[in-house]
Amino acid sequence: MRYIIKNSVILIVLLFAFCKSNAGDRAKKQPDKNDTELSNVYSLAKRVLENRSNDFVFQLEKKANGKDFFEISKIGKKILIKGNNGVSLASGLNWYLKKYCNSQFTVIDQHIALPAILTQPLSPEVMYTKFNKRYFFNVCTFSYTMAWWDWKDWERQIDWMAMNGINFPLAITGQEAVWTEVYKALGLSQKQIDNFLVGPAYLPWSWMGNIDGLGGPLPKSWIEKHKVLEQKILKRERDLGMTPILQAFTGHVPESIKEIYPNAKLHQTGNWSAGFGGTYFLDPSDTLFQRIGKLFIQKQTEMYGTDHYYSADCFNEVNPDSNDPGFLSNMSRSVYKSMATADPKAVWVMQAWFLYYSIDNFWREPQVKALLGAVPNDKMIILDLWGEVHPVWKKQSAFYGKPWIWNVLQNFGGRTSMSGRLQDMATNLKDVLSSPDKGNFSGIGMAMEYFGNDPVVQEFVMNMVWEKDVPDVKQWIGNYVADRYGKKNEFARKAWQGMLETVYNSNKQTGTFLCERPGFYNSKLAYRTSPIPDYDNKILGEALDNLLKCSNQFKNLDTYQFDVVNLTRQYLSPLGYYWILQLKDAYDRRDLDRFLKIKAQFIELIKDFDVLLSTRKEYLLGRWISTAKKWGDTRSEKDLYEWNARNIITLWGEKCTEGQFDDLNNYAYKQWAGMFTSYHLVQWNKFFDEVETALKKNENWDRAPFLDSSCQWEKNWSSQKNIFPTKPQGDPIEVSKRMYQKYLSFIVKYSK
Structure with a gap:
């Protein structure tokens, strides 16, 4: 009898092990999204901490309230970090490094010096963020900071973004590959496309419709390499739980499109403020506008997939032909329709820089309301770029019901200077949080044109993602210094x-x-x-x-x-x-x-x-x-x-x-x-x-x-x-x- 029971037990154990093994094999064949996020967080920790990453355990856990969070506690002699996605877990790691180890991983450098035995929290520390969306990048950053970045540069940047809670990054590398395919499909010759696309250092102003051809022609090898680079960027960002923002069609077209479509209704903009001649925009009422817009989203989705958020800046430092509210409303509606026809879930993400730039001579209340009102509130997000100095939301009634994100701009042109009024950043964010007129305020972000010279600014702003309250600047700077150099020093x-x-x-x-x-x-x-x-x-x-x-x-x-x-x-x-x-x-x-x-x-x-x-x-x-x-x-x-x-x-x-x-x-x-x-x-x-x-x-x-x-x-x-x-x-x-x-x-x- 004992023999039978013993052998039955062995059989059951073997069957269990067999089933578990097969389940593991099935999991390998069909990886779970949670497994992908966890594995990417472990890889991130390995890159940042090398062998000391073994001292950390990460665990995905959802919370009933739906807010992003992380929790830091102990598990044996190790540190346990829980979070609801990869970004939250990475942010928990960064929080621990700063708060418990006087270490720092900034956007340009790092000081990592862990003690032999890690300090364990006496009780679990749980942090929530009040900001649903945490945005990063300016269109111009893709020139002044990142024009020549390769995957190694991008990989570190994405690590930093995840560790600072960023979940809504602009991701427009490799757009030239999309444009090439779109204009080929429309019948343009390679020469016509070459004359339109700008050189690598000038791509942002092509995307925003300010210039054509400058610094080109863009070599085919560049286009192909950056298509691959963008695919890597997007995969890593998505694998960590981010929602990348791609691009959409704004109407900017080559002048030579008239040679293929002689009946196309084109408008030439006035000279850009930099002294460049006007570029050409397709009239939003033209049926070709919708055709190109739909084709662009389709080609882009084939190359890069989609998360349904699209950046489109129609009026970057240039004004439309007419200030008639009806014209502006039709234009905005057409731009959005060109996205939504290809992607019914499309959400338009718009920089509000033009509202600051021309607020006194063009964009008055009727014009702004017409432009924004033509798109449903849940289908548009506004980026208030220079919120720490010129908060446009105050002058434009919190963008008339649209979700909007408060940003710090801080640097123009990549100029080498130490600057950025930290107290203004704190004060203006407090104003937003406490204002009964903030409307559909939805997040925080940074939109610097360059971020290679003032890491303290990025650390201060992104630290507020997880802080319960906007910190006292003087007190915060003392903690920053201790983290930056590993210990307190009175002279520092x-x-x-x-x-x-x-x-x-x-x-x-x-x-x-x-x-x-x-x-x-x-x-x-x-x-x-x-x-x-x-x-x-x-x-x-x-x-x-x-x-x-x-x-x-x-x-x-x-x-x-x-x-x-x-x-x-x-x-x-x-x-x-x-x-x-x-x-x-x-x-x-x-x-x-x-x-x-x-x-x-x-x-x-x-x-x-x-x-x-x-x-x-x-x-x-x-x-x-x-x-x-x-x-x-x-x-x-x-x-x-x-x-x-x-x-x-x-x-x-x-x-x-x-x-x-x-x-x-x-x-x-x-x-x-x-x-x-x-x-x-x-x-x-x-x-x-x-x-x-x-x-x-x-x-x-x-x-x-x-x-x-x-x-x-x-x-x-x-x-x-x-x-x-x-x-x-x-x-x-x-x-x-x-x-x-x-x-x-x-x-x-x-x-x-």
């Missing part, structure tokens, strides 16, 4: 408090006059570099002094090295403005000796900027150009990409006719090693030579012919092929100390 705390009083209490992107087109300062002109700080540079100098006092303790930390170089660069920046005033005074007094003395200081400062910035990879022109060229398969492709990389950060456009200059010249200027000596110094030396000659001849210097020749030289520089270092050189801390001591007396003399 004072340094960041000084930055909080100055650069991070300013929305002005203060740069250096050294990066302007040479000439004497004219208070009536607007300068790209905003060379005059609106803060007390003396306080910023004290912050730098305090930060340098931490060098014995933190000198080997990558995060600390970046901060020191960045702050030194910012502190030295106003010297160019101070000295150009002194040069003008010497010129006016016809004091050649004094002019030559200040000129020598000016030139030495330009060279020293190159030396300082050469110590950090983030500030190397060579990396920007080399990563662009890596995308090329042939010499001609590499040359095209190098031209794009050089031109976008200097001349921007192509015009160099006598006495006429693109408005966007220097819009995306960079304080990078390589730029100072190869670009700015050459131009300044020419300026010095001409003014010196004028002084010796007792003549007046005329800037007009200088500008003409300067513009032509800039155009030629974009076509140069000189090589720049791609790896840092020198000790960032020692070089920063040397520069600080060298220029301290000059800056103190001129500071407020």
